[in-house]
Amino acid sequence: MGKYIMSIDQGTTSSRAILFNQEGKVEHIAQKEFTQYFPHSGWVEHNASEIWGSVLSVIAAVLTESGVQPQEIHGIGITNQRETTVVWNKKTGRPIYNAIVWQSRQTEEVVNNWRSEGLESWFQEKTGLKCDPYFSASKVKWILDHVEGAQELAERDELLMGTIDSWLIWKLTNEQVHATDYSNASRTMLYNIHDLQWDEEICAKLALPLSMLPEVKESSTVYAQTDPSVFFGQKIPIGGVAGDQQAALFGQGCTEKGMTKNTYGTGCFMLVNTGEEAVVSENGLLTTIAWGMNGKVQYALEGSVFVAGSAIQWLRDGLRMIKTAKDSELYASKVDDSDGVYVVPAFVGLGTPYWDSTARGAIFGLTRGTTKEHFIRATLESLAYQTKDVLDVMEMDANLTVETLRVDGGAVDNEMLMQFQSDLLNKRIELATINESTALGAAYLAGLSTGFWQDIETIQSLRQIKKVHEPRMTEDLRQAKYQKWQKAVEATRVFH
Ligand SMILES: Nc1ncnc2c1ncn2[C@@H]1O[C@H](COP(=O)(O)OP(=O)(O)O)[C@@H](O)[C@H]1O
Ligand SMILES: O=P(O)(O)OC[C@H](O)CO
Numbered sequence: 359m360g361k362y363i364m365s366i367d368q369g370t371t372s373s374r375a376i377l378f379n380q381e382g383k384v385e386h387i388a389q390k391e392f393t394q395y396f397p398h399s400g401w402v403e404h405n406a407s408e409i410w411g412s413v414l415s416v417i418a419a420v421l422t423e424s425g426v427q428p429q430e431i432h433g434i435g436i437t438n439q440r441e442t443t444v445v446w447n448k449k450t451g452r453p454i455y456n457a458i459v460w461q462s463r464q465t466e467e468v469v470n471n472w473r474s475e476g477l478e479s480w481f482q483e484k485t486g487l488k489c490d491p492y493f494s495a496s497k498v499k500w501i502l503d504h505v506e507g508a509q510e511l512a513e514r515d516e517l518l519m520g521t522i523d524s525w526l527i528w529k530l531t532n533e534q535v536h537a538t539d540y541s542n543a544s545r546t547m548l549y550n551i552h553d554l555q556w557d558e559e560i561c562a563k564l565a566l567p568l569s570m571l572p573e574v575k576e577s578s579t580v581y582a583q584t585d586p587s588v589f590f591g592q593k594i595p596i597g598g599v600a601g602d603q604q605a606a607l608f609g610q611g612c613t614e615k616g617m618t619k620n621t622y623g624t625g626c627f628m629l630v631n632t633g634e635e636a637v638v639s640e641n642g643l644l645t646t647i648a649w650g651m652n653g654k655v656q657y658a659l660e661g662s663v664f665v666a667g668s669a670i671q672w673l674r675d676g677l678r679m680i681k682t683a684k685d686s687e688l689y690a691s692k693v694d695d696s697d698g699v700y701v702v703p704a705f706v707g708l709g710t711p712y713w714d715s716t717a718r719g720a721i722f723g724l725t726r727g728t729t730k731e732h733f734i735r736a737t738l739e740s741l742a743y744q745t746k747d748v749l750d751v752m753e754m755d756a757n758l759t760v761e762t763l764r765v766d767g768g769a770v771d772n773e774m775l776m777q778f779q780s781d782l783l784n785k786r787i788e789l790a791t792i793n794e795s796t797a798l799g800a801a802y803l804a805g806l807s808t809g810f811w812q813d814i815e816t817i818q819s820l821r822q823i824k825k826v827h828e829p830r831m832t833e834d835l836r837q838a839k840y841q842k843w844q845k846a847v848e849a850t851r852v853f854h
Contacts, residue, residue, distance in 0.1 A: 360432030363805045364420070364594075365797035366413055368438040368522050369602065370459065370624065373409065375416040376794060377424060377431075378801040380810065382820035384794060386426070388419035395456060400463035403456035406444045409522065410529045414588075421590070428590040433808035434530075435598035435800030437605040438522040440545045443497035445519045445570075447511070451533045454517065455505050457525075458497040461706075463715075465496035468503075472496075477563075484560060486544065486551045486636060486645030488713060494521060495547035499564045515569045521546065523599050524572045530596060532585035538572040540655055541604035544647035549574070551636055551647055554655065577604075577649035578803040598803025602796045603627040604648050607658060609799030610764040610790065611821045613814055618752070618760045619795070620745055622769035624671075625709075626663035628748045630756050631656060641751035642711040649803070659756055661710035661748030665719075666741045667769045669703040673737055679730055687772045690735035698723040699736040700743075700846040711751045712851070720850040723842075741769060742779040743843040749783060762786045766795040773827075781831035782840065791822040 362385060367374040373392065377385040390412045395403040421428060441460035446453045458464065469491050472481070478489040487493050498519050502508045511517050520528070524538045543549040543556075548564075548571070550557040556571050575581060577600045583593035600608065603621065607629045610619040615633035620626055629648070636645050636657045648658040670686050673679045680686055700722045707715035721736075753759055763785050770776060770789055780787040792798050805811040 359810065361430045362426060363433050363435060363801040363810055364417070364431050365435045365437065365800045365804075366417070366526065367602070367797040367800065368409060368413060368436070368526060370439045370461070373412040373416050374797065375413070375420040376797040376801070377420055377426060378798065382792065382798060382801070382817065384792065386420050386424035388416040388423060390416050390419075398464070402459040402462040404442065404459055406446070406453045406457045406525055409457070410526070413526060417589075428592040428594070431592070431594050432810045433595045433597040433804040434584065435802075435804030436523050436526055436596060437600055437602045437796050437800035438526070438542070440521060440542060440601035440603065441492060441494050442522055443494040443501070443519065444522065444525045445498060445501045445508070445517055446525070448516050448518050454508055454511075455501045457522070458500065460492055462497070463491050465491040465500045468496040468499050481547060481560070484550045484552075484557050485547045487547050488642070488644065490713070493545060493547035495560065495564060498566060502566070509565065512567050512570055515567065517570050518572070519570045520572050523601070527581055527596060527599070530584045530588060531582045532588050534585070535582040536572045537575050537581050539575055539577040539599040540647040540650035541577055541601045542599070543574045545601055551645065551657070575599075576651050578651040578807045580807055595808050597805070597807040598800050600649055600800060600803055603629055603660065604646070604658065605797075605799030605803070606766060606795040607631060607648055607799065608802055609795035609797070610766060611818050612764060613818070616756070616758045616760070617764070619764040619766065621795070622666055622741060622765060622767035624666065624668045626666040626741065626745055626748070628661045628745065628752065629658045630752050630758075630760065631658055632756055633657070637756055639751070639755045641755055642713050643752060643755055651803075651806070659752055661752055663741075663744040663748060664707065664709045665703040665705050666744065667767070668705075669701070669737050669740060670769065672703070672705070673734060679734060683768070684771070686734050686738055687774050689731045690738050691774050693729070693731045693735055696736035696739055697728060697732045698725070698842075699728055699732045700843060701733070701736045701740045702846050702850040703737065703740050704850055708847070708851070710748050712847070714851055716854060717851050718853070720846070720853060722846045722849065738772065738775050739778055741775060742782050743840070745779060746782050746840060760785060762788050764788050764790065766790070766793050776827045777830070780827035780829045782836060784829045784831075784836060786829075787827040788823055789825040791824045
């Protein structure tokens with residue numbers, strides 16, 4: 359048995375390869391950023407070949423830098439930015455257009471047409487998703503409509519499509535295997551999450567030949583062996599695949615119904631495990647597949663905050679108020695509160711529960727006494743307020759009370775923010791020793807299918823808690839602060 363599981367974490371701005379040992383600890387990490395293309399306002403694209411190059415280079419780097427031999431890798435887990443869509447030519451193996459990224463709004467018109475045809479609930483009932491450019495369906499449609507000859511090639515069975523996991527599996531197997539997992543399929547808006555099949559009616563509506571779509575497999579199963587010509591002379595099983603937020607849910611050990619995690623990265627993504635029930639949301643949450651394993655599928659409800667850590671980047675790069683994201687805590691801790699200042703960072707609209715793409719950022723409550731410290735604190739607090747917006751509707755829709763929120767992502771090292779989060783939610787906040795929940799989740803999925811770890815109980819026993827925050831705020835203060843936030847959001851939304 360090999361000594362390590364390698365996770366390939368293909369994110370929106372960088373690719374990472376991480377080696378985990380049998381205790382679930384990080385042995386080594388290599389990371390590489392790649393180019394973001396913004397061809398027009400609101401468009402975001404990636405070069406899928408460059409992504410593949412970045413993945414190969416981090417695999418090489420993690421092995422060279424750690425001195426681990428390729429034959430010591432027991433299995434590979436893949437986790438990825440979700441929804442981002444690649445269409446490639448089966449014969450040449452080359453993408454016919456850039457990958458259209460989940461953040462891109464270039465397919466707004468496609469989606470508007472569907473909305474005006476009244477198809478929103480039709481899509482939602484089948485896929486659990488909102489009719490939005492965020493998901494893959496409008497992206498693949500756009501590529502087929504805009505790339506010359508693409509529709510004909512698709513009909514001649516010469517094109518394949520996939521999310522980034524599929525693209526990487528295809529490349530790692532030297533263009534032999536075209537597959538994806540349940541969690542990624544459930545973000546395409548093409549997959550029927552109840553029947554567990556590509557939805558033929560949706561594909562017909564989009565004129566999308568079913569032959570373009572990958573085979574959907576369990577998240578923890580052996581997909582294929584890597585081809586020795588691409589993976590350093592070795593055949594290594596690809597044993598686990600999941601979209602990054604679902605992988606983080608698994609990595610956080612949220613394997614039982616009601617367990618919830620929130621990831622504080624560029625945006626925030628909160629998922630609650632709803633077990634074998636696909637709960638339908640009344641409040642703008644998405645119903646999605648958490649993972650499929652051992653012949654069963656588990657579902658989750660998901661809420662998204664579009665701007666979270668990126669608001670801190672804005673303080674750093676746009677306003678130049680801080681030099682590093684970490685400095686935000688230093689300044690914010692110099693004051694007891696934001697002195698009535700509220701920042702609503704709706705830079706690209708608002709996600710759950712508002713789904714208001716027209717809203718833009720706003721600041722309230724400024725006085726002559728407002729200082730930089732108050733402003734920074736208010737911006738940090740906005741991450742916590744937006745998280746409360748999501749958690750409140752999540753508890754309502756899932757009909758449960760979340761006792762503990764498990765957190766991960768770049769911003770959780772900020773103790774001021776995490777304490778404020780605990781105070782505002784009136785809940786216990788838990789940080790695990792390993793903050794790499796996404797990569798860890800993919801490693802666990804791969805390790806379970808390849809016998810590196812025996813069962814879910816084994817991996818649960820590996821989880822160690824680094825820090826806990828307990829609520830300390832009075833109920834009156836909590837309510838007063840949150841009501842003010844709600845007013846700020848309301849006011850933001852009427853400004854156009
Ligand atoms: N100490 C901190 N306080 C607040 N935000 C932070 C802190 N450290 C990092 N961040 C934010 O976290 C984000 C990076 O987290 P990460 O999980 O790597 O994001 P992603 O995976 O979305 O790229 C950045 O947006 C950064 O501004
Ligand atoms: O790559 P990340 O961490 O920004 O995650 C992106 C999400 O999967 C989008 O749905």
